[in-house]
Amino acid sequence: MSILIKNIKELLQVRETNVKIVKGEDMKILPTIKNAYLMIEHDTIVEYGPMSDLIDYEAEEVIDAKGKMVLPAWCDSHTHIVYAGDRSQEFVDRINGLSYEEIAERGGGILNSVEVLQNTSEEDIYEQSLKRLNSMMQLGTGAVEIKSGYGLTVEAELKMLRVIKRLKKESLATIKTTLLAAHAVPKEFKDNKKGFVDLVVSKMIPEVAQAKLAEYIDVFCEKGYFDLEDTERIMEAGKSFGLIPKIHVNQFNAFGGVALAVKHKALSVDHLEEMSDDDIEVLKDSITMPVALPSCSYFLSIPYTPARRIIDAGLPLALATDYNPGSTPSGNMNFVVSTACIKLRMTPEEAINAATINGAYAMGISNQYGSICRGKKANLIITKNIESYNNLPYAFGDNLIDTVIIKGKVIS
Numbered sequence: 221m222s223i224l225i226k227n228i229k230e231l232l233q234v235r236e237t238n239v240k241i242v243k244g245e246d247m248k249i250l251p252t253i254k255n256a257y258l259m260i261e262h263d264t265i266v267e268y269g270p271m272s273d274l275i276d277y278e279a280e281e282v283i284d285a286k287g288k289m290v291l292p293a294w295c296d297s298h299t300h301i302v303y304a305g306d307r308s309q310e311f312v313d314r315i316n317g318l319s320y321e322e323i324a325e326r327g328g329g330i331l332n333s334v335e336v337l338q339n340t341s342e343e344d345i346y347e348q349s350l351k352r353l354n355s356m357m358q359l360g361t362g363a364v365e366i367k368s369g370y371g372l373t374v375e376a377e378l379k380m381l382r383v384i385k386r387l388k389k390e391s392l393a394t395i396k397t398t399l400l401a402a403h404a405v406p407k408e409f410k411d412n413k414k415g416f417v418d419l420v421v422s423k424m425i426p427e428v429a430q431a432k433l434a435e436y437i438d439v440f441c442e443k444g445y446f447d448l449e450d451t452e453r454i455m456e457a458g459k460s461f462g463l464i465p466k467i468h469v470n471q472f473n474a475f476g477g478v479a480l481a482v483k484h485k486a487l488s489v490d491h492l493e494e495m496s497d498d499d500i501e502v503l504k505d506s507i508t509m510p511v512a513l514p515s516c517s518y519f520l521s522i523p524y525t526p527a528r529r530i531i532d533a534g535l536p537l538a539l540a541t542d543y544n545p546g547s548t549p550s551g552n553m554n555f556v557v558s559t560a561c562i563k564l565r566m567t568p569e570e571a572i573n574a575a576t577i578n579g580a581y582a583m584g585i586s587n588q589y590g591s592i593c594r595g596k597k598a599n600l601i602i603t604k605n606i607e608s609y610n611n612l613p614y615a616f617g618d619n620l621i622d623t624v625i626i627k628g629k630v631i632s
C-alpha cells in the first residue's frame with residue numbers, strides 16, 4: 221500500500237536527521253515545510269518535501285491536504301487504560317468535598333478499581349480497554365504506554381498484562397507495557413506493606429519478566445504509598461530482570477524520588493506537580509525524561525507541573541494523558557496539548573515537541589516515532605482546514621483532526 225499526501229498547507233515536526241529528544245531552548249523550535257507533500261509506503265514515511273520537488277509518483281491512494289496541516293501522531297507515554305468499570309461516583313464525592321486522599325482512605329480510589337478488575341473476566345476487560353484505545357487513536361494517538369497496577373495479586377496483574385499483550389497484537393497502535401505492581405498497597409497487606417513489596421520483588425517481577433509481559437517497571441512513589449526504600453528495592457529487582465524504570469514521583473510531595481529514579485537511570489519520571497530545585501538540578505545531564513500530566517492536575521484541581529522551570533533550566537519535557545479511571549478519565553492528547561499551553565505556559569511549539577518526539581523518547585521509541593523523518597513509521601494526523609498550528613491548542617475542546625493514519629493505514 222502506498223499513499224501520497226499532497227498540497228499540505230504545512231508539514232510539522234520535520235526532522236532531516238533522526239533527532240530522538242528535544243531539550244530546553246530547542247523545544248521552542250518546531251521545524252516545518254509549507255506547501256509540502258509526503259509519501260508513505262507500507263507503514264513507513266519514505267519521502268517528503270516542498271510540492272515544487274514532487275516528481276511523478278504512482279501512489280495507490282492520493283490524499284489532497286489543501287488547507288490542512290500534517291503532523292506526527294501523538295505519543296502518549298503514560299496511561300492506565302486497562303481497567304474495568306469506572307469511578308464516576310468518586311468524581312461526585314469529590315465535588316461534594318472529599319479529597320483524593322480521603323477517598324482512598326475509605327477504600328475507594330485505586331483499591332476500588334482493583335476489586336472491580338479482579339472480579340471482571342479477561343475478555344470483558346479486553347473489550348473495555350480496546351474501546352478506550354480505539355477512541356484515543358481516533359483522537360490522533362498512534363503510540364501508547366500502558367501500565368498494569370489494578371491487579372495487585374500475581375494472578376490479576378498477569379491478567380492485565382495479558383490484556384495489554386492482546387491489544388498489542390490486535391491493534392495498529394504501537395504499545396509499550398509497564399509493570400506497575402506497586403501502585404497501591406492491597407487490603408490484604410494493609411498492615412504489612414513490606415510483605416507486599418516482598419511479593420512484588422520475589423514473585424511478580426520474576427514471573428512477569430520470564431513471561432516477557434512487560435518492558436518497564438513503575439512504582440507509585442508517594443507518601444502513604446511506597447517510600448524511597450520500597451521504590452529502590454523494586455527498581456533494583458526490575459532492573460535485574462531487564463525492566464527499565466519509569467516512575468510515578470512528586471505528584472503530591474517532593475521527597476527525593478526524582479534523584480532516586482535518576483540514580484537508577486529511569487527512562488522517565490512522571491507527574492512532577494511538586495518540584496524542588498534539587499529535583500530540577502539532578503535531572504540535568506541525566507537520561508531521564510520529565511513527564512507532565514496536565515489532565516490529571518485539571519481533573520483533581522492540584523497544581524500543574526512547573527513546565528517553565530523545567531524547560532527554562534535546559535531540560536526536556538514530555539506530555540502524556542495519564543488516562544485512568546480515578547484521576548484522569550480522558551485519553552485526549554489534544555486536550556493535554558491545549559492545557560499545557562494554557563496552564564503550564566508552554567508555547568505551541570514546546571507542547572507539540574513534548575507530545576510527539578519527547579513522548580516517543582519516554583517510551584523508548586523515538587528512533588521510529590514522533591517526527592516526520594524518512595524511515596520512521598507513518599503515524600500521522602491530518603488536521604481540518606486551519607489557519608496555523610497555533611489553532612490546535614487555542615481551540616481547546618474542539619476536534620480539529622480530519623484524518624488519522626497509523627502505520628500507513630487510514631483509520632478515520
Ligand SMILES: [Zn+2]
Nearest residue numbers: 298300468542
Ligand atoms: Zn499514572
